[in-house]
Amino acid sequence: MDKILRKGSHTVSRLTCHIVWATKYRYKVLKEDIQSRCRDLLIQICDAENVTILKGAIGLDHVHMHIVYSPKQMKASLFFIQFKNQLFLEYEEKQI
Numbered sequence: 001m002d003k004i005l006r007k008g009s010h011t012v013s014r015l016t017c018h019i020v021w022a023t024k025y026r027y028k029v030l031k032e033d034i035q036s037r038c039r040d041l042l043i044q045i046c047d048a049e050n051v052t053i054l055k056g057a058i059g060l061d062h063v064h065m066h067i068v069y070s071p072k073q074m075k076a077s078l079f080f081i082q083f084k085n086q087l088f089l090e091y092e093e094k095q096i
Helices: 032-049 076-095
Strands: 015-022 052-058 062-069
Touching: 015 076, 032 052, 032 062, 032 076
Parallel strands: none
Antiparallel strands: 015 062, 052 062
16 A cells, blocks of 8 residues: 655654444445445545545445545544535435
8 A cells, every 4th residue: 555644844644544434223225326426425525625535435334434634634523524414415405
């Protein structure tokens, strides 16, 4: 695996995080268009936040991501709160 080092004026860092997000009660709802939209949203959020995705997989009931981020960026929990809020709002509008 290629090591990605982020260099500041006085620091060199490589912060990685393995994130796993599961649906409530492990319901298998991440399929077809929802799964593809999840992938698009995750890539969009990572690009906006300057986060590098090393590996990622979306199952029917969970999401795995291995990411690299800088020390100034948000924590993983805030990252997934943003992801879940956007996904929920989009599919809530479709159901109404």
